[in-house]
Amino acid sequence: MLKRIDLTRDYDKHKSEYMEAIEAVCRETAFSGGKYADRFDREFADYIGVKHASGVNNGTSALHLAMLTLGVGEGDEVIVPANTYVATAWGVSYTKATPVFADCTPDTWELDPEDTERKLTDKTKGIIGVHLYGQPFEFNKIKDIADRHGLFVVEDCAQAHGAVYEGRKVGSLGEMGCFSFYPGKNLYAFGEGGSVTSDNEKYIDKIEVYKNQGCRERYYHEVIGYNMRLEGLQGAVLSVGLKHLDEWTARRREIGRRYLKEITNPIFTMQSHPDNTDPVFHLFEVMVPDPEDFLKYMAEHDVECNRHYPAPCHLQQAYRHLGYKEGDCPNAERLATHCATLPLFPEMTDEEAGLVIRLCNGYNPAH
Ligand SMILES: *Cc1c(COP(=O)(O)O)cnc(C)c1O
16 A cells, blocks of 8 residues: 555664764753754755744644734734635634634635735734645735734745745744644654744744743743643654755655656646745645545555545634634635645655556546
8 A cells, every 4th residue: 555655664774863863862862952952943944945833742833823923813804815724713712812814716726816905904914824734825915904003924834845936935934934844744743842943033032932931031021821842752852853954855856846747637626836836745736526535446456545625724623613614615615625735755666656657547437
């Protein structure tokens, strides 16, 4: 069975590097925050091309702390795309503000600037754009709307480590970039991890205080804080991964571009990738009339596929109290109804990618 993603191949290949890094943390008992977490912060800031990065315990916390740092709270609204992993909206909700879901465009499947503008009210404080599937959203158009209305733009970069928008890496474009290092993300920890990136020292200073129990000086608490530090072990593992990220990304791009070119069966619709972006193919999503039938067909041929995401945020039960109904975000709903995710990870062989392509081209649901 070819899995949708297989992390064991990376572990097998780089085991001694990972183990050495873990051993060093254990020897120095630098477990919570500390030397290895700090070192990764510096390396990651350099990689993204920003002045600062602050490691946290996961991507959801990164988004939560970004909202707190920007002063989002009760009575405020923040625009969030309807098609994303739901955690994009959690941070807004944790502050008692309201996520307002905007549709995606029919071709890029990224946050639609026009619907974003339509959803603004006098309560809107900002916009969270998501570089979904590793494809940068149309930042300049979103930023232009934000500037005209005095709003912030935060980037959810959980799926887009290293993706490029007009020559700049995502995570360096908005007020802050929020990253996840959940296993399976393009850069991943051996457990949970996340980071907030920014050129603005004031923001990162607040993130550092919030994540560290509200302290700047130990045992003196300026604000009601959280325990959301990055673990030393994760920092050390992430430093190993970061060394390989460019090579992983190159391989993802190779496979992604092959799929785009060689899957020619017209039953599939694919995401478009505008020329001013260089995506990192976190998830290779296609739209197909009956995704469950397609998944079954692929499984019968020993290839695992899955779906991201079968239900859009605005129709989740968790957000039922907001009163959305079917038809409110039609492009996101169509995507949710028809999406299927093909296998794609850096260690896939050319033969395996070829098999996926052949099976896709041979798929005919009438049979
Ligand atoms: C994974 C993910 C998150 C959440 O990150 P965690 O580290 O799992 O908390 C948020 N947004 C998007 C788009 C994601 O893919």
